[in-house]
Amino acid sequence: MKARSVIHISIIGLLFIVLIQLGGMIYAYKAQMKETEQSVNICFWMAFTETVDDMVNNLPYPDGTRINMIHYPERLNLNRAEFNNRGMQQTAQVLRKVYKLGEFPLDKLDSILHKKLEYTSIGGDVAIELFDVNTGEILKRTNSRLHTSIVSITSEKAFTYKDKGEAVRAIVVFPFADIMRNVVILFAVTLLLLSVTVYVLVLQIKSIVRQQHNLQEQQQNFYVLAEQMRLPVGEIVSEMPLEKWDFIEEKSSVLLGMTEETLSKAKAEALYESGHKRISLRTLSIVSITGIFLLLAIWSGYLYQISYKRMEFKVQDNFEKMFYEETYYNRYLMYWSVYKDNKVVTKVTGNTPYVDRFLKNVRNNYLEKGYHLRMAGIVVYHIYNKYDVNPQLHAAYTMQDSINNNAPSPIAFSMQFADSAFALKLCDSGISVPIGVQKLKYPSKELLAHTGNAHVGIMDMTTRLLPLDKDSTECVRGIVHSPQGHIIASIWYMLLPLGITFLFICICVGIQIHIGHLQRRLKQFQKDFTYSMIHDMKSPLNSIMMGAHILMSGKLASKPEKIEKYKQLMHDECEHLLALSGRVLMLTQIERGELELHKEIIPLAPLLKDITEKYLLKATKEVRFMLKCEETCSVYADIFCLREILGNLIDNAIKYSKDEVEIILSCEEVAGSTLIKVRDNGIGIPLKEQWKIFNKFERLSANNRKSGISGFGLGLSYVLQVMKAHDGMVSVESVEGSYSEFTMRFPLN
Structure with missing residues (x-):
C-alpha cells in the first residue's frame, strides 16, 4: 500500500474516531441528564417526605396521635409513589394551615436532599427554592449564589401550601466545568496519542517504501552490472589461451571497480537503515499505544464504576420497596385477618380535633353519598430515624414491630413473596437479571433460607441487610447475580466510542507487528543481497585478477601443475559470471517480451x-x-x-x-x-x-x-x-x- 493511501486512511480513521467520540459524548450527556433528572426527582420526593415526616413527629402530641388523613378519590387509581407524594403535600399544608407551624424548613430539605444525592453519586451544588406557582416569583432560596444554567436540573414541584400557591423545588447544578475538563483532557490526550501513533506508523511505512525503492534500485543496478559484465568476461575467457594476463588483470580490475561501486551504494543504504531513527520511532509508537490502552482501561473502569453505583442504588431502593410490600401485603394483612381487634398497625392513641372534624366531614359529605376515597392516617411517632432510614422503610419497620409485638404467634417473612416482588420491582426499573433473596442469622451470617442460587459470587451484587426483628438476629438481603452484562448494556453509548478506539488501536498494533516483520525481512534481504554480491561477483573477479597477476609475475614458471590449477580456477569463475550474466539477460528479455x-x-x-x-x-x-x-x-x-x-x-x-x-x-x-x-x-x-x-x-x-x-x-x-x-x-x-x-x-x- 502506498504511503499516501496510508496517510489518507489514517486521517479518515482519526476523523471517524473524533466524530464517534464527540457523538458519543453528546448522546451520553443527554442520556445521563435524563437519567439524572429521574434520580433527582426520586431523591427530591424522598427528601420532601422525610422533611414532612420530621415536622409531624415534632408536634407536641403523644405517639399514636393521628394529625392528618391523606386522601384521594379511588377513581384516580394512583400508585403508591403518587399517593405518597400527594399525601405529603396535603400534610405539609395541614401542618402550616391547621397546626400553625412556621415556614417550611427549606434548610432541612436541603440537608436531606444532599445526603440522598451523595448516596446516588450525583455531585454538584444544590439549592431549594420556595416560589409562588401563580407568579413564578422566588420567595426564598437556600443557596443564593447558585445560578441555573444548561447543566442544571430542576426537580418536580411539591406544594407546601397549595391554597397560597407556595411550592418548593430543587435545583441541582452539576460541576460541568470540572467534568468537561476531565473529559476534554482525557479526550485530548487520547487523540494526541492516537495522532502520534498514526504519525509514527506513517513515518515507518514511508521508511519501508523508501527502503523497498532503494532495494529495487540496487537490483536494477545489479541487472545493469550483470549485463555490462557479459562482454568483458567473454573477452577474458577468449584471451586466457593466449595468456594475455596483463589484459585479463586490467579487465578484471575494471569489473571489480564497477562491482565495488554498486556494492558500496548497497552498504551505505544498509548502514543508514541500521540507524537509531527507526528504533526511536518504534519505541515512541509502543509508548503511545500502551498509553492509549491504559487510558481506555481507566475510562472504561470509571464509567463502569459510576454505572455500578447507580444500579446499586436502584437495587437497594427496589429491595426496600419490596420489603415494605411484603410487610404490608403479606404479614400485616395476614395479621389483620387473624387478629381483627388490632385495627391499625401502630397503636392509634387518638385523633386531633382536626382529624375528628375531617372524618366527620368525609362521612357526611362523601361516604354517605357513595363517593369512594382512599385514605391513610398520618400518625405522630417520636422515635423518628430509629433505624436511620427513609419513611417507607421506617413505616415497614413500624408495622413489623407492631406485628412482632402484638401477634400471639409469629408470622414468618415470606421468601416466595419477597422474591416475586423484588423481581417485579427490578423489571419495572429496567433490570432483568437473575435475583435471589436470602434470610441470614446475624452477625454470623448463617444462611437460614433462600430463593434462587444460594451461592454469592464475587461478581454478584448484594443489598444491605434488613432486620426482621428489633434485635436484628435475623435479616434478609437481596442478591443480583452477575449484573455486569446489564451494567455494560446500560452505558453502551459511552463504551461504543471506546470500543471503536480500542479496535483502531488493535489495528495499529497489527500494522506495527507487520511493519516490524517487514523491516526485519528487508534488513535481512539487504544483508543477503550484499553477501551475494560479494560472494558471487566480487570474489570471482578477485580470484581472476589475483590469478592473472600471479601468472603474469612468472613466479609459477617452474610449477606447471599450479599454472593449470590457476587457469582452471579462473576459467570456472568466468563461467560462473557468464552463467549469472546470461541468466540476468534472459530474465530481462523475458520481462521485456524479447525472448x-x-x-x-x-x-x-x-x-x-x-x-x-x-x-x-x-x-x-x-x-x-x-x-x-x-x-x-x-x-x-x-x-x-x-x-x-x-x-x-x-x-x-x-x-x-x-x-x-x-x-x-x-x-x-x-x-x-x-x-x-x-x-x-x-x-x-x-x-x-x-x-x-x-x-x-x-x-x-x-x-x-x-x-x-x-x-x-x-x-x-x-x-x-x-x-x-x-x-x-x-x-x-x-x-x-x-x-x-x-x-x-x-x-x-
Missing part, C-alpha cells in the same frame, strides 16, 4: 543422461542420480533453456543437500502434458516460505547463512519465467528436513 524461443522435440532420456554425467564429473561431494524416464518420452521446448532450468534445479538439489546427495530425475506424459520432476533428499523448504521462493531475489536466507550457500535468488525465478514462456508451469512439494520435489509441466506439441 525468442527455438522450440523442438527433445528426447528426454539422452538429455538427462548427458546432464547427470557432467554433474558427476564436477561434483564436490558424493552424488547419486536415479533416472526414471522411458526412451520414448520427449518434450517440446527450447534446448538451451531446458538445459539451463534443469541445471539450475540440479544445482539447488546438490547445494541444499547433505554430504550424500540422491537426486531422482523422472519424466512422464500425463493428460496432454510432459512432466519432468527433480527430487532430492535435501534439507527441504519450510511450508511458510514455499510461496515466495519463485520471486526474484528470494532465498532461504536462514539455511543459506547456516550452510554458507550464496546466491541472488534468481534461479527459481528464472525457472518460473522460462516455464511461463513455454506456456507451462512449475510447482514444488517439500517437507522440511526430508526432501524437495520440483515438477515442470510442459504442454505437448
Whole structure:
C-alpha cells in the first residue's frame, strides 16, 4: 500500500474516531441528564417526605396521635409513589394551615436532599427554592449564589401550601466545568496519542517504501552490472589461451571497480537503515499505544464504576420497596385477618380535633353519598430515624414491630413473596437479571433460607441487610447475580466510542507487528543481497585478477601443475559470471517480451543422461542420480533453456543437500502434458516460505547463512519465467528436513 493511501486512511480513521467520540459524548450527556433528572426527582420526593415526616413527629402530641388523613378519590387509581407524594403535600399544608407551624424548613430539605444525592453519586451544588406557582416569583432560596444554567436540573414541584400557591423545588447544578475538563483532557490526550501513533506508523511505512525503492534500485543496478559484465568476461575467457594476463588483470580490475561501486551504494543504504531513527520511532509508537490502552482501561473502569453505583442504588431502593410490600401485603394483612381487634398497625392513641372534624366531614359529605376515597392516617411517632432510614422503610419497620409485638404467634417473612416482588420491582426499573433473596442469622451470617442460587459470587451484587426483628438476629438481603452484562448494556453509548478506539488501536498494533516483520525481512534481504554480491561477483573477479597477476609475475614458471590449477580456477569463475550474466539477460528479455524461443522435440532420456554425467564429473561431494524416464518420452521446448532450468534445479538439489546427495530425475506424459520432476533428499523448504521462493531475489536466507550457500535468488525465478514462456508451469512439494520435489509441466506439441 502506498504511503499516501496510508496517510489518507489514517486521517479518515482519526476523523471517524473524533466524530464517534464527540457523538458519543453528546448522546451520553443527554442520556445521563435524563437519567439524572429521574434520580433527582426520586431523591427530591424522598427528601420532601422525610422533611414532612420530621415536622409531624415534632408536634407536641403523644405517639399514636393521628394529625392528618391523606386522601384521594379511588377513581384516580394512583400508585403508591403518587399517593405518597400527594399525601405529603396535603400534610405539609395541614401542618402550616391547621397546626400553625412556621415556614417550611427549606434548610432541612436541603440537608436531606444532599445526603440522598451523595448516596446516588450525583455531585454538584444544590439549592431549594420556595416560589409562588401563580407568579413564578422566588420567595426564598437556600443557596443564593447558585445560578441555573444548561447543566442544571430542576426537580418536580411539591406544594407546601397549595391554597397560597407556595411550592418548593430543587435545583441541582452539576460541576460541568470540572467534568468537561476531565473529559476534554482525557479526550485530548487520547487523540494526541492516537495522532502520534498514526504519525509514527506513517513515518515507518514511508521508511519501508523508501527502503523497498532503494532495494529495487540496487537490483536494477545489479541487472545493469550483470549485463555490462557479459562482454568483458567473454573477452577474458577468449584471451586466457593466449595468456594475455596483463589484459585479463586490467579487465578484471575494471569489473571489480564497477562491482565495488554498486556494492558500496548497497552498504551505505544498509548502514543508514541500521540507524537509531527507526528504533526511536518504534519505541515512541509502543509508548503511545500502551498509553492509549491504559487510558481506555481507566475510562472504561470509571464509567463502569459510576454505572455500578447507580444500579446499586436502584437495587437497594427496589429491595426496600419490596420489603415494605411484603410487610404490608403479606404479614400485616395476614395479621389483620387473624387478629381483627388490632385495627391499625401502630397503636392509634387518638385523633386531633382536626382529624375528628375531617372524618366527620368525609362521612357526611362523601361516604354517605357513595363517593369512594382512599385514605391513610398520618400518625405522630417520636422515635423518628430509629433505624436511620427513609419513611417507607421506617413505616415497614413500624408495622413489623407492631406485628412482632402484638401477634400471639409469629408470622414468618415470606421468601416466595419477597422474591416475586423484588423481581417485579427490578423489571419495572429496567433490570432483568437473575435475583435471589436470602434470610441470614446475624452477625454470623448463617444462611437460614433462600430463593434462587444460594451461592454469592464475587461478581454478584448484594443489598444491605434488613432486620426482621428489633434485635436484628435475623435479616434478609437481596442478591443480583452477575449484573455486569446489564451494567455494560446500560452505558453502551459511552463504551461504543471506546470500543471503536480500542479496535483502531488493535489495528495499529497489527500494522506495527507487520511493519516490524517487514523491516526485519528487508534488513535481512539487504544483508543477503550484499553477501551475494560479494560472494558471487566480487570474489570471482578477485580470484581472476589475483590469478592473472600471479601468472603474469612468472613466479609459477617452474610449477606447471599450479599454472593449470590457476587457469582452471579462473576459467570456472568466468563461467560462473557468464552463467549469472546470461541468466540476468534472459530474465530481462523475458520481462521485456524479447525472448525468442527455438522450440523442438527433445528426447528426454539422452538429455538427462548427458546432464547427470557432467554433474558427476564436477561434483564436490558424493552424488547419486536415479533416472526414471522411458526412451520414448520427449518434450517440446527450447534446448538451451531446458538445459539451463534443469541445471539450475540440479544445482539447488546438490547445494541444499547433505554430504550424500540422491537426486531422482523422472519424466512422464500425463493428460496432454510432459512432466519432468527433480527430487532430492535435501534439507527441504519450510511450508511458510514455499510461496515466495519463485520471486526474484528470494532465498532461504536462514539455511543459506547456516550452510554458507550464496546466491541472488534468481534461479527459481528464472525457472518460473522460462516455464511461463513455454506456456507451462512449475510447482514444488517439500517437507522440511526430508526432501524437495520440483515438477515442470510442459504442454505437448
